[in-house]
Amino acid sequence: MSSIPVLEIFGPTIQGEGMVVGRKTMFVRTAGCDYRCSWCDSAFTWDGSAKDDIRKLSAEDIYEELYTIGGDKFDHVTVSGGNPALLKDMGILVDLLHDKGCEVALETQGSRYQEWFTKIDDLTLSPKPPSSGMETNWVKLDGILHELEQAGRVDKASLKVVVFDEADLEYAKDVHARYPHVDFFLQVGNDDTEEQNDEVLMYKLLKKYEWLIERTMESDALNRVRVLPQVHALLWGNRRGV
Amino acid sequence: MSSIPVLEIFGPTIQGEGMVVGRKTMFVRTAGCDYRCSWCDSAFTWDGSAKDDIRKLSAEDIYEELYTIGGDKFDHVTVSGGNPALLKDMGILVDLLHDKGCEVALETQGSRYQEWFTKIDDLTLSPKPPSSGMETNWVKLDGILHELEQAGRVDKASLKVVVFDEADLEYAKDVHARYPHVDFFLQVGNDDTEEQNDEVLMYKLLKKYEWLIERTMESDALNRVRVLPQVHALLWGNRRGV
Numbered sequence A, B: 001m002s003s004i005p006v007l008e009i010f011g012p013t014i015q016g017e018g019m020v021v022g023r024k025t026m027f028v029r030t031a032g033c034d035y036r037c038s039w040c041d042s043a044f045t046w047d048g049s050a051k052d053d054i055r056k057l058s059a060e061d062i063y064e065e066l067y068t069i070g071g072d073k074f075d076h077v078t079v080s081g082g083n084p085a086l087l088k089d090m091g092i093l094v095d096l097l098h099d100k101g102c103e104v105a106l107e108t109q110g111s112r113y114q115e116w117f118t119k120i121d122d123l124t125l126s127p128k129p130p131s132s133g134m135e136t137n138w139v140k141l142d143g144i145l146h147e148l149e150q151a152g153r154v155d156k157a158s159l160k161v162v163v164f165d166e167a168d169l170e171y172a173k174d175v176h177a178r179y180p181h182v183d184f185f186l187q188v189g190n191d192d193t194e195e196q197n198d199e200v201l202m203y204k205l206l207k208k209y210e211w212l213i214e215r216t217m218e219s220d221a222l223n224r225v226r227v228l229p230q231v232h233a234l235l236w237g238n239r240r241g242v
Ligand code: SF4
Pocket: A033, A034, A035, A036, A037, A039, A040, A041, A042, A043, A045, A081, A082, A083, A109, A128
């Protein structure tokens, strides 16, 4: 029986980021990450602070809970983490959701490949820029994109780089140059995960978004690119579970 | 020789709406519309107020101007209006842009079909809800979607409904139910095109966006749906040409 460490199940809400931004979706957040990004906005998935909330659930349990909460008001589920790519059994959940008529989106930093990647309807690979303090394993990332290519699934995937500063922007250019044919998203980083005043945060985020747009517009290395804000943070500040 | 009535050429900037929201793009705004939406935010394209700014340009002229402004910093052009679907010669511009390695997005309300629709890379059909004061010609809209289907281009198109109130939301549900397999976007209407204080506008727009999300989330008739803000208005208020 499959067993997936789950921290949160909630929705329906909108997807606030990336290739299907705005999509009505349910969220399943898994526990555990092989990274330790300096600005991680879901550190509770790996830093032990929420370890008593982790539940080991089967795919059936997860679907049941999704249905209890979401009823007939969803046909799309987003799996996020942590790094859900650590979980071999995720494929069982993906199959079950497909059987139930749901599309599945999933985000991972691209440090690990799983065979079920080729089943994901909206797969976001978000390698982490220098400001995270992490090192990208390019061999792994090349490998993932190679597998997706072989399976004819590149059009179901995208790359997303979160940008906090100029060094991150340079990194983003490298990623885009390395995989020019993969849909590419730039996103403003929220480096203010403690800010409790939503209006202050909203204003700061829009200013940073404007900066990122400006820098992207003036670069001829960033053309086939989409620049997005973090819609969730704009709307709901730093609250969890919305 | 083709002749296209042009009001504005600008960019690169981001696409602020719809299926390729965030995409780096150049804009070409054409003059003339067969509609008179009550809340039209580009009434200057048809109300005579900018008639001295209209230039009749050939496709080559337009590309030359795009290149003069945008240089090597774009590979995507968005044609908006007014209603660019009034212009038979648009196909010549689309072909030329493709030759130059550009993708082409275009938005129209869906009141008129043109053969070149099947060449557009990101075609947004945005039928107008009751608050506009306009009547949708469903036979025309059915016809357009039929043509796209025949040409295997439905995946290059999307429907977008701008929502100002509850009646608009009901209209949106009808549109989605009529074309369930077409990618469907809901967008908050900006009914405050006179507001000059950007922060006030930004705050109002986010509140309305939150309302639209809430109403969408609680409806089982709106599942395969994406809800988006008007990113341009959030960032730049009611200014033109950004
Ligand atoms: S990869 Fe994601 S979940 Fe893991 S530490 Fe980095 S930001 Fe946090």
